[in-house]
Each structure stands twice: as structure tokens, then as C-alpha cells.
Amino acid sequence: MSAPVRVLVCDDQALIRTGFATIIGAQPDLEVVGECGDGRAAVDLARRLDPDIVVMDVRMPVLDGIGATRLLAGAGVQRPVKVLVVTTFNLDEYVYEALRAGASGFLLKDAPPAQLLHGIRTVAAGAALLAPEVTRKLVGRYAARIRPAEDTPDGIPLTPRELEVLRLIADGLSNSEIAATLVLSHETVKTYVSRILTKLDLRDRVQAVVYAYRRGLAT
CATH class of the missing domain: 1.10.10.10 (Winged helix-like DNA-binding domain superfamily/Winged helix DNA-binding domain)
Incomplete structure (x- = not known):
């Protein structure tokens, strides 16, 4: 059997963080290697624990999820870590900036557990999670609005x-x-x-x- 996918969960709300960790940890092919409540801690833990993927919130103290994603998966990072952004905020700029920062996928927190698990497995396998039509439209609309002439x-x-x-x-x-x-x-x-x-x-x-x-x- 192949080794389980190593997951780091980062969310500033303890209840959500614990819920994600419980759902993920119950899967035989997934393993939660750490939890944290802010982006700076996520960067530090990821560099120490070497997870396969980070499940990342956006709005957090100390360092937000966009900044943390940029440090973990952005251009120029020598050992990039795959990041799946999961947030309650379905806003154009969050979708676009998260993906531009280096995230490999974007999900809303109200997605069913099966979709979260599918997203983790998809991103961990090296694919990109951009299937939902609403996400594709958001990326297109926001990118078009800020594209330099x-x-x-x-x-x-x-x-x-x-x-x-x-x-x-x-x-x-x-x-x-x-x-x-x-x-x-x-x-x-x-x-x-x-x-x-x-x-x-x-x-x-x-x-x-x-x-x-x-x-x-x-x-």
C-alpha cells in the first residue's frame, strides 16, 4: 500500500479546524500531520513537517492564507507545497488572489465532506481543482477586471x-x-x-x- 497523503490543516476557528482534521483523519489514505490557527504557523509547520498538502483558510491573524500560500507555493519557492484554499468567503478577489498566489484549488467551507476529501486527493495527486463552474467564472471575471492593458x-x-x-x-x-x-x-x-x-x-x-x-x- 502507498503511504497516506500527509495533510496540514490551517484555520483560525478551532471548531472548524478540529472538524476538518476529524473528517480527514478518518480516511485510510489521508493523515493529518498537524494543525494551526494562523498563516505564519502554517508556513513554519509546513517547512518542519513537510506535508503533501495544506488545507488553508483565507482570513486569519498574523498572516492571512493568501500570504501564507504565496510563501509555501508561490513563484520562486524552492520546495513548493500544494495548497487547497477552503474559505467561507465566496468573493472574486479571494478566488483569484489565492490561485495567483500558488494555490492548486479553492473550495467553500459549506462544501460537503466528500467534496473536501475529493479536493484534497485531487490536489495531492498533482491535479488542479478548478472544476466548479462558479469558480471558473469568478476567476475569469476578476482577472479580466485587473488585467493590465x-x-x-x-x-x-x-x-x-x-x-x-x-x-x-x-x-x-x-x-x-x-x-x-x-x-x-x-x-x-x-x-x-x-x-x-x-x-x-x-x-x-x-x-x-x-x-x-x-x-x-x-x-
Whole structure:
């Protein structure tokens, strides 16, 4: 059997933190390695405990979840940690800034336990949790609002076909859906996605979606 996914839970509300830890710890493939109540403690614990994923709240004392995510998973971090942001605040700027800071997914706290567990497993496996249509719309609307006027597709180091694939990723299509749309094999699409992430120095599909909106490739 493979080792369980190591999870660090960070939330400033003890009741919610304990609830998450109880739900997660009851799963045979997941293990809670630590709990904390602020972003600074999350950064310190993550560096010491080396979890596979951090379940991160947004509004917390000392250091908020966005700042903590940036320190754990942002650009330039030598050993990035996967972060799943879980918050009560369904606001455009929280979604966008969390993903831009390096989070691999975003869930609301009123999501059912099964969705939380699915999100943890999805992010831990290296995928991005951007499936809910509402999240995709929020990211698109907010990114479009703050995109710099000079940020245009010019100068993007992608081939026309790679740009096409990136636009479809930003539209929320899976690899299978992209393959069907472009009449390509699933393996070919996987290769394109891998090339796009490498060329743009992006970690996952979530960052690819944010990049596409920031560069005016999606609306």
C-alpha cells in the first residue's frame, strides 16, 4: 500500500479546524500531520513537517492564507507545497488572489465532506481543482477586471496549436474534451499541456487558467 497523503490543516476557528482534521483523519489514505490557527504557523509547520498538502483558510491573524500560500507555493519557492484554499468567503478577489498566489484549488467551507476529501486527493495527486463552474467564472471575471492593458498575446512563447490548447484549458475543458474538440489523441493533448506548463513555467492547470486570463487569451 502507498503511504497516506500527509495533510496540514490551517484555520483560525478551532471548531472548524478540529472538524476538518476529524473528517480527514478518518480516511485510510489521508493523515493529518498537524494543525494551526494562523498563516505564519502554517508556513513554519509546513517547512518542519513537510506535508503533501495544506488545507488553508483565507482570513486569519498574523498572516492571512493568501500570504501564507504565496510563501509555501508561490513563484520562486524552492520546495513548493500544494495548497487547497477552503474559505467561507465566496468573493472574486479571494478566488483569484489565492490561485495567483500558488494555490492548486479553492473550495467553500459549506462544501460537503466528500467534496473536501475529493479536493484534497485531487490536489495531492498533482491535479488542479478548478472544476466548479462558479469558480471558473469568478476567476475569469476578476482577472479580466485587473488585467493590465499592455498584457497582450504578443510575445507568448507558444505555438499556435499550444495557444489553442491553452485557451481550451482556460475554458475549463478536460484533456479528453480538448482531444475531442481538436480531433487529437488524449496522449497528444497531454503532451501539449506538459509543454505549455514547461514553457510558461507554470505548476499546474490552475496557474495556466490564471495566466490565460491575465494575458487576454480568455474572456
